[in-house]
Amino acid sequence: MSERTVITFGTFDVFHVGHIRVLQRAAALGDRLVVGVSADALNIAKKGRPPVYTQDERMEIASLRVVDEVFVEESLEQKRDYIVEHGADVLVMGDDWAGKFDWVSDVCEVVYLPRTPSVSTTGIIEHIASLGS
Secondary structure, eight states: OOOOEEEEEEOOOSOOHHHHHHHHHHHTTSSEEEEEEEOHHHHHHHHSSOOSSOHHHHGGGGGSTTOOEEEEEOOGGGHHHHHHHTTOSEEEEEGGGTTTTGGGTTTSEEEEEOOOTTOOHHHHHHHHHHHTO
């Protein structure tokens, strides 16, 4: 029986319990977890601001027990290429992306996991910023 590879993508900025839980649940769907960490430039293009932590700092999620491999995601349009390149059998995304990656279901299974309630990186950043006001 061959190894089942799971791939997921994210910014993983201001790392929190929601990140831990999604990575644990993704890892439980296979034998090997590969994580694409969004490049700083990609985050600026997506969100209009740089992440709080640098790309290199965010890549340190590779040290987590459930993560087997980490790479830099340079472009959202290259998801299919990343999936094929890493031999992924399953793509895992948060359910806030539900339906948006069904177009890769011809190369792998697509699973949308529920987000951890009341935890979001944006919410945490906004809360911290409001403390200084």
